[in-house]
Amino acid sequence: MPPRRNRARVPAHGGPNRGLVGGPAVAGRILIDGRNVQYALARGGSPRGGTPLPTVALIARLRAAFAPPTEVELILDGHAGGGPTGRIAPGFSVSYSRHATADAVIGDRVAEALLALGPAGAWSVVVVTDDREVRDNARRNGARVEGTAWLAGRLAGGTTGGAGGAGAKAGTSIGGGRPPRTSIGRTG
Numbered sequence: 001m002p003p004r005r006n007r008a009r010v011p012a013h014g015g016p017n018r019g020l021v022g023g024p025a026v027a028g029r030i031l032i033d034g035r036n037v038q039y040a041l042a043r044g045g046s047p048r049g050g051t052p053l054p055t056v057a058l059i060a061r062l063r064a065a066f067a068p069p070t071e072v073e074l075i076l077d078g079h080a081g082g083g084p085t086g087r088i089a090p091g092f093s094v095s096y097s098r099h100a101t102a103d104a105v106i107g108d109r110v111a112e113a114l115l116a117l118g119p120a121g122a123w124s125v126v127v128v129t130d131d132r133e134v135r136d137n138a139r140r141n142g143a144r145v146e147g148t149a150w151l152a153g154r155l156a157g158g159t160t161g162g163a164g165g166a167g168a169k170a171g172t173s174i175g176g177g178r179p180p181r182t183s184i185g186r187t188g
Contacts, residue, residue, distance in 0.1 A: 034076035076102055107137045
């Protein structure tokens with residue numbers, strides 16, 4: 001049996017992060033197809049071109065978009081090459097596929113979640129990718145799939161809800177998108 005690599009814990013319950021786009025179920029773990037996302041964000045809607053978003057910039061944006069207890073794992077093709085790796089913050093880790101592909105590593109993570117959590121629990125895993133094979137494999141193993149457009153909305157501070165945002169509109173806080181209450185009948 002190969003040695004166990006640094007893997008993010010798969011919570012059995014998923015935590016309080018309700019309201020992620022893609023269903024009312026809880027997202028306990030998010031697996032992100034790193035290079036796929038880097039190039040998709042660089043394109044910004046155009047079908048070709050663009051320099052990929054630097055890994056450290058992507059990490060910073062992802063950390064701002066998702067808060068613990070949601071476990072986020074950014075999975076990148078290749079070797080670290082001096083880049084950040086392992087658990088870099090509470091609820092956030094970065095891993096490199098080394099001699100495999102990130103697609104294969106994501107497939108392994110989803111299959112492990114299915115074995116550990118069962119079919120109903122695997123629904124708490126969200127895979128973020130636009131890659132058809134990765135998407136189909138994740139769905140076959142019971143995980144939810146979101147595209148890079150969904151992630152771009154989260155990174156832009158959209159109203160998609162979920163961890164940290166809870167669906168709040170721009171310019172509001174704590175109240176979950178409600179405007180502040182005004183006093184009725186009081187004089188100042």
